[in-house]
Amino acid sequence: MSTNATQALTTPNHFIPASVNDHVNVHGSLGSGRVIRQDRTTIGGIVDNNRQDASPRRATLRDVARAAGVSHQTVSRAINDKGEIDPETRRRVLETARALHYRPSRHARGLVRPGLVTVGLIVPDVVNPFFPEFIAGVIQAADAQEWQVVVASTQNDRRRELPLVRALGGQVDAVVGYLSHSDAELAPYAEGLPLVVVDRGPEPSAHGIVRVDLAAGVRAAVRHLVDRGHRRIGMIDCDAVCDPLVRPETFLAAAAEHGLPVGEADVVHTTQTMDGGGAGFATLRAANPELTAVYAFNDLVAIGAFQEARRQGVRVPDDCALIGFDGLSLGELLDPPLSTVHIDKRRLGELAVDQVRVLLAGETPPPAVLTPTLMVRGTT
Amino acid sequence: MSTNATQALTTPNHFIPASVNDHVNVHGSLGSGRVIRQDRTTIGGIVDNNRQDASPRRATLRDVARAAGVSHQTVSRAINDKGEIDPETRRRVLETARALHYRPSRHARGLVRPGLVTVGLIVPDVVNPFFPEFIAGVIQAADAQEWQVVVASTQNDRRRELPLVRALGGQVDAVVGYLSHSDAELAPYAEGLPLVVVDRGPEPSAHGIVRVDLAAGVRAAVRHLVDRGHRRIGMIDCDAVCDPLVRPETFLAAAAEHGLPVGEADVVHTTQTMDGGGAGFATLRAANPELTAVYAFNDLVAIGAFQEARRQGVRVPDDCALIGFDGLSLGELLDPPLSTVHIDKRRLGELAVDQVRVLLAGETPPPAVLTPTLMVRGTT
DNA sequence: TTGTAGGCGTTATCAC
DNA sequence: GTGATAACGCCTACAA
Numbered sequence: 001m002s003t004n005a006t007q008a009l010t011t012p013n014h015f016i017p018a019s020v021n022d023h024v025n026v027h028g029s030l031g032s033g034r035v036i037r038q039d040r041t042t043i044g045g046i047v048d049n050n051r052q053d054a055s056p057r058r059a060t061l062r063d064v065a066r067a068a069g070v071s072h073q074t075v076s077r078a079i080n081d082k083g084e085i086d087p088e089t090r091r092r093v094l095e096t097a098r099a100l101h102y103r104p105s106r107h108a109r110g111l112v113r114p115g116l117v118t119v120g121l122i123v124p125d126v127v128n129p130f131f132p133e134f135i136a137g138v139i140q141a142a143d144a145q146e147w148q149v150v151v152a153s154t155q156n157d158r159r160r161e162l163p164l165v166r167a168l169g170g171q172v173d174a175v176v177g178y179l180s181h182s183d184a185e186l187a188p189y190a191e192g193l194p195l196v197v198v199d200r201g202p203e204p205s206a207h208g209i210v211r212v213d214l215a216a217g218v219r220a221a222v223r224h225l226v227d228r229g230h231r232r233i234g235m236i237d238c239d240a241v242c243d244p245l246v247r248p249e250t251f252l253a254a255a256a257e258h259g260l261p262v263g264e265a266d267v268v269h270t271t272q273t274m275d276g277g278g279a280g281f282a283t284l285r286a287a288n289p290e291l292t293a294v295y296a297f298n299d300l301v302a303i304g305a306f307q308e309a310r311r312q313g314v315r316v317p318d319d320c321a322l323i324g325f326d327g328l329s330l331g332e333l334l335d336p337p338l339s340t341v342h343i344d345k346r347r348l349g350e351l352a353v354d355q356v357r358v359l360l361a362g363e364t365p366p367p368a369v370l371t372p373t374l375m376v377r378g379t380t
Numbered sequence: 381m382s383t384n385a386t387q388a389l390t391t392p393n394h395f396i397p398a399s400v401n402d403h404v405n406v407h408g409s410l411g412s413g414r415v416i417r418q419d420r421t422t423i424g425g426i427v428d429n430n431r432q433d434a435s436p437r438r439a440t441l442r443d444v445a446r447a448a449g450v451s452h453q454t455v456s457r458a459i460n461d462k463g464e465i466d467p468e469t470r471r472r473v474l475e476t477a478r479a480l481h482y483r484p485s486r487h488a489r490g491l492v493r494p495g496l497v498t499v500g501l502i503v504p505d506v507v508n509p510f511f512p513e514f515i516a517g518v519i520q521a522a523d524a525q526e527w528q529v530v531v532a533s534t535q536n537d538r539r540r541e542l543p544l545v546r547a548l549g550g551q552v553d554a555v556v557g558y559l560s561h562s563d564a565e566l567a568p569y570a571e572g573l574p575l576v577v578v579d580r581g582p583e584p585s586a587h588g589i590v591r592v593d594l595a596a597g598v599r600a601a602v603r604h605l606v607d608r609g610h611r612r613i614g615m616i617d618c619d620a621v622c623d624p625l626v627r628p629e630t631f632l633a634a635a636a637e638h639g640l641p642v643g644e645a646d647v648v649h650t651t652q653t654m655d656g657g658g659a660g661f662a663t664l665r666a667a668n669p670e671l672t673a674v675y676a677f678n679d680l681v682a683i684g685a686f687q688e689a690r691r692q693g694v695r696v697p698d699d700c701a702l703i704g705f706d707g708l709s710l711g712e713l714l715d716p717p718l719s720t721v722h723i724d725k726r727r728l729g730e731l732a733v734d735q736v737r738v739l740l741a742g743e744t745p746p747p748a749v750l751t752p753t754l755m756v757r758g759t760t
Numbered sequence: 761t762t763g764t765a766g767g768c769g770t771t772a773t774c775a776c
Numbered sequence: 777g778t779g780a781t782a783a784c785g786c787c788t789a790c791a792a
Binding site for chain 3: 060061062072073076080104105107108109110111112113
């Protein structure tokens with residue numbers, strides 16, 4: 001039971017590991033859909049004997065019109081509360097509409113009244129604590145424009161990404177995605193689709209881009225630790241689909257810049273989970289007992305490291321300081337609370353919607369870059 | 381900064397307080413949308429001088445046909461990869477389609493090929509740690525049917541609920557909502573809309589229903605504490621929009637059943653936040669120093685109580701045991717991890733989609749009831 | 761292989 | 777006040 005509950009916390013963070021799971025529907029999860037309606041049946045008063053199935057065809061405006069003995073136009077007036085209609089006919093029409101379980105077809109309406117924008121949003125995992133805030137940002141920004149958001153998840157399976165882009169792309173006006181594929185890989189699946197890619201590396205792209213300035217964050221973390229007087233700092237690195245090297249490289253560069261005696265040996269590599277964080281911390285400490293501070297790939301990993309430190313009797317931050325990345329509010333729950341490099345995930349979502357707006361206006365937006373900020377809590 | 385990060389954790393849980401915020405667009409956030417396309421322009425080779433605006437009209441099948449010098453039918457074949465077409469024409473058509481930035485209209489497609497079901501999902505708050513799992517459950521179950529999910533949030537503003545039901549309801553085939561309004565209040569906004577209400581109290585309803593058996597959960601918690609030898613148990617209660625009394629009443633009844641000396645004084649009432657939990661715990665301990673266990677309204681509140689206990693130097697569970705409700709994975713991060721009554725929030729989402737399925741088939745599903753389970757971790 | 765005719769369910773326009 | 781008629785953009789026949 002307890003194990004089960006931990007699962008959500010041990011799922012990888014926003015940098016999705018390339019690992020793939022078994023048995024996946026490569027055709028994606030959206031697209032063809034299932035046909036609900038069947039042949040005509042007895043709706044408007046005219047009997048039809050083609051009926052084969054239990055699921056009844058939905059009533060249309062004309063069905064209601066026929067049943068109420070008026071033209072479909074009159075029904076439309078009644079439904080849409082247009083003025084020019086006799087109150088009595090209105091009442092009668094509305095009543096038969098209700099009796100027939102009439103509901104306007106959103107497709108037909110969409111055809112005649114275009115304008116309602118729907119944005120598709122693809123994330124690797126809805127439960128991973130990084131994403132809800134991001135999703136909330138997208139929804140909120142979309143809301144402000146009176147757009148709606150279709151949320152889809154790849155469930156951490158990278159192989160679902162491409163088919164999902166295509167399937168979802170066919171159903172919405174634009175797609176925002178936390179995607180791991182390159183432009184070239186994406187191209188055939190995003191044919192003409194307004195697409196915003198989030199957190200992709202610094203390489204240029206044909207699509208809308210929202211990016212986090214990871215290097216700035218890493219430098220801020222290192223500077224902070226140095227300011228605190230630390231000279232021996234280690235790093236727990238993890239696989240990241242994009243920017244596989246930005247963090248460790250920036251870390252080493254920043255350390256060198258401050259004249260710290262930090263070498264390759266002070267960077268360990270592990271999996272992007274709490275357990276990985278624990279293992280990474282153990283390895284790091286074993287190899288370099290003189291370390292006084294550790295910078296972790298992200299908060300999840302940092303939390304794992306924190307717990308491992310506790311198990312080992314290492315006091316944080318007295319014996320060893322610890323700083324994470326992402327700024328998850330979860331970090332507050334540790335005692336002391338986790339210091340971190342905070343990414344404004346909500347803002348990230350807003351920036352993405354902003355890119356969509358520009359894209360939909362037919363322009364090519366410059367990439368949006370979000371700079372993370374230092375968030376000193378209790379572990380440094 | 382630190383305060384900011386805590387915010388997500390202090391938002392109310394799935395029982396939304398009735399409090400309302402200032403200045404709200406009562407008309408809801410979806411619905412009318414914004415018109416993007418303008419007058420005709422020069423797309424298919426035929427010049428039109430009605431053009432007023434910068435935003436170009438989207439190319440249609442016929443535009444592509446005209447430009448490529450074929451019939452719109454041929455274009456359709458090329459786009460949809462139908463066999464009966466000359467490879468060369470196909471190539472040419474596809475090319476001009478790309479040049480014209482042609483994208484098929486989802487509305488027109490939806491009209492002709494119905495069947496893709498879209499479910500609307502309304503939650504009070506995407507970031508509240510209770511909901512991401514629930515949302516994930518809905519998305520996953522919808523995915524399995526090849527349905528898509530439009531997620532909308534009331535942002536904890538109860539006044540947005542009703543308009544949102546109507547607006548979203550007009551855009552989707554069915555709505556699943558974590559709603560606080562009664563059937564009677566909902567009725568005029570859900571006219572004919574297949575609707576599934578989640579976590580509503582035990583009163584009967586015309587809609588689909590998914591419900592958590594709170595009473596069973598409360599009883600399990602009390603029984604567990606009694607089994608652990610506790611005789612003096614307190615409860616921290618909070619406002620819940622639905623079932624305002626189920627928990628405290630069940631708590632008192634269960635305590636009485638076990639012959640515990642528990643009275644009204646052992647139940648304190650507070651706000652549904654971490655801070656509220658802390659205050660509640662303080663009040664409870666001050667009034668009844670002999671308490672050896674506390675049952676909290678939910679995990680968020682329990683976490684607040686936990687931290688207050690730590691501040692007071694009360695050891696958990698040695699001096700005072702503590703149990704929450706909801707089974708948030710967050711509870712794992714406390715030291716010791718929080719014992720709780722676990723709700724399978726993912727399953728809750730699946731059950732909701734199941735209700736939608738039945739509703740869409742034209743039947744009336746019996747309410748689905750989910751029984752929470754005891755999750756003993758470290759605080760009891 | 762390609763083109764023509766008709767319909768999907770709705771709203772807008774303009775007669776009556 | 778009400779009702780024809782014509783779009784909207786696409787797809788499925790069927791005909792050429």
